[in-house]
Amino acid sequence: MMSPNDLSATEVSVSVDGHAAASRVPSTRLLLDYLREDRGATAPKWGCGTGDCGACTVVLDGVALDSCLVYAAECDGSSVMTSAGLETTPVGIAATEELLAAGAVQCGICTPGFLVTIVSGVGDLGPSPTREQIVELLSGNVCRCTGYLPIIEAVQRLAARVNGG
Amino acid sequence: MKFVRPASVEEAVQVLASAPGRARVLAGGTDLVTLLADRGADVVVDVKRIPGLGDLVADHGGVTIGATVTMRDLEPLAGHRRLAAVVDGARVVGAPQTRRRATAVGNVCRASPAGDTLPALLTLSATATVVGTGGMRAIGLSEFFRSPGVTALADSELVTSLNIPAAGGAAAYQRLTYRTSLDLAVVGVAVAVEVADGIIVDARVGLGGVGPTPLLAHQTADVLVGTDTEDPDALADVLVEAGRVAAHECTPRDDVRGTAAYRTRAVSVLVGRVARTALARTDTHDVA
Numbered sequence: 001m002m003s004p005n006d007l008s009a010t011e012v013s014v015s016v017d018g019h020a021a022a023s024r025v026p027s028t029r030l031l032l033d034y035l036r037e038d039r040g041a042t043a044p045k046w047g048c049g050t051g052d053c054g055a056c057t058v059v060l061d062g063v064a065l066d067s068c069l070v071y072a073a074e075c076d077g078s079s080v081m082t083s084a085g086l087e088t089t090p091v092g093i094a095a096t097e098e099l100l101a102a103g104a105v106q107c108g109i110c111t112p113g114f115l116v117t118i119v120s121g122v123g124d125l126g127p128s129p130t131r132e133q134i135v136e137l138l139s140g141n142v143c144r145c146t147g148y149l150p151i152i153e154a155v156q157r158l159a160a161r162v163n164g165g
Numbered sequence: 166m167k168f169v170r171p172a173s174v175e176e177a178v179q180v181l182a183s184a185p186g187r188a189r190v191l192a193g194g195t196d197l198v199t200l201l202a203d204r205g206a207d208v209v210v211d212v213k214r215i216p217g218l219g220d221l222v223a224d225h226g227g228v229t230i231g232a233t234v235t236m237r238d239l240e241p242l243a244g245h246r247r248l249a250a251v252v253d254g255a256r257v258v259g260a261p262q263t264r265r266r267a268t269a270v271g272n273v274c275r276a277s278p279a280g281d282t283l284p285a286l287l288t289l290s291a292t293a294t295v296v297g298t299g300g301m302r303a304i305g306l307s308e309f310f311r312s313p314g315v316t317a318l319a320d321s322e323l324v325t326s327l328n329i330p331a332a333g334g335a336a337a338y339q340r341l342t343y344r345t346s347l348d349l350a351v352v353g354v355a356v357a358v359e360v361a362d363g364i365i366v367d368a369r370v371g372l373g374g375v376g377p378t379p380l381l382a383h384q385t386a387d388v389l390v391g392t393d394t395e396d397p398d399a400l401a402d403v404l405v406e407a408g409r410v411a412a413h414e415c416t417p418r419d420d421v422r423g424t425a426a427y428r429t430r431a432v433s434v435l436v437g438r439v440a441r442t443a444l445a446r447t448d449t450h451d452v453a
Binding site for chain 1: 166167168170191194195198199201202209211213259260261262263265266345346347
């Protein structure tokens with residue numbers, strides 16, 4: 001049990017998918033662990049733990065990043081969106097539909113990270129992005145079973161759909 | 166581990182001085198968080214909320230890059246033919262997720278021999294503005310890197326910004342990796358050149374991944390100076406010679422990414438390639 005005066009703990013108030021809550025967390029608590037274990041937001045997944053696979057990608061104050069490389073203590077006063085929150089937005093709904101239509105989902109571990117990357121990045125792609133632009137956007141997310149071609153196809157169709165192609 | 170969010174540079178320096186050698190400065194954290202998982206620290210000093218450290222100020226060819234400016238934040242500098250070399254490096258660090266979080270100053274303080282922005286910063290004569298309990302000082306980057314992961318910073322010191330002085334010419338950086346994203350440079354090369362009346366009048370060459378620190382290859386640069394860029398045959402010969410000299414200025418070692426022999430060969434090829442990119446950029450105009 002942590003003492004309230006424990007210097008190794010930090011008070012953080014974080015909004016997760018629109019729900020604000022304050023709590024005291026150990027200073028070494030990663031944002032990913034905080035989301036999953038303290039906040040019950042299990043959409044972001046543990047993959048590599050070193051920022052290489054992107055399965056833990058969330059949007060922190062508007063920036064898509066790897067939540068395994070961020071301390072919860074850094075996020076006091078911040079707003080986090082996970083794929084669970086983003087998938088209910090208009091772009092998130094469209095992205096989900098395109099990923100399903102393309103068959104871009106297999107085991108699903110990588111999917112929440114891909115969805116966050118796609119939803120947060122598709123707006124910058126314009127209506128008809130090149131394959132290279134899409135690969136670049138997705139380059140921080142690793143999939144080990146579906147493969148990338150259906151995901152790229154889904155992003156192509158999504159970009160045309162949401163960017164007015 | 167104590168987590169501190171100082172409101173000023175002075176406060177950050179006081180915290181660093183209160184735990185000499187046992188406090189770490191946290192900006193983007195893309196390297197530090199995993200390092201601390203292995204090694205730990207007594208105090209982590211998060212500098213992201215210190216006013217002013219996020220400033221990126223570019224004017225007349227010079228630039229000041231604040232301590233919390235991210236790789237992604239550097240993108241607008243791509244329109245400047247010299248500073249574009251730094252962006253060439255910033256654009257290949259990690260992946261989009263890491264580039265939005267990782268900072269240029271963090272890349273410098275990490276002092277990896279393969280850090281992607283470091284050869285360009287060296288060729289552009291960048292200095293680090295450093296604040297410690299003894300006040301402020303500037304350290305040229307050629308003095309800053311001591312050995313892998315080790316810098317000239319004292320325990321209480323904090324890098325508040327990088328400063329690239331204004332100068333003419335153009336520059337470029339390229340690296341060799343096995344995959345485009347999420348990989349570390351096997352070797353990286355930056356070349357800065359200034360051309361007057363078709364002649365290379367000034368050159369600097371920075372190399373990464375071929376020694377314990379990123380380094381300036383002075384003899385290689387000397388080979389480039391005086392070259393008539395409008396004589397294609399002469400230029401081709403000089404670039405081959407520059408690559409040959411660069412191979413002798415390296416002290417690479419064998420590791421998981423490549424043998425010393427491979428790195429030496431790769432550097433000799435990249436020097437010519439990057440010099441051509443830098444020369445091509447001298448013909449472009451800066452985008453305001």
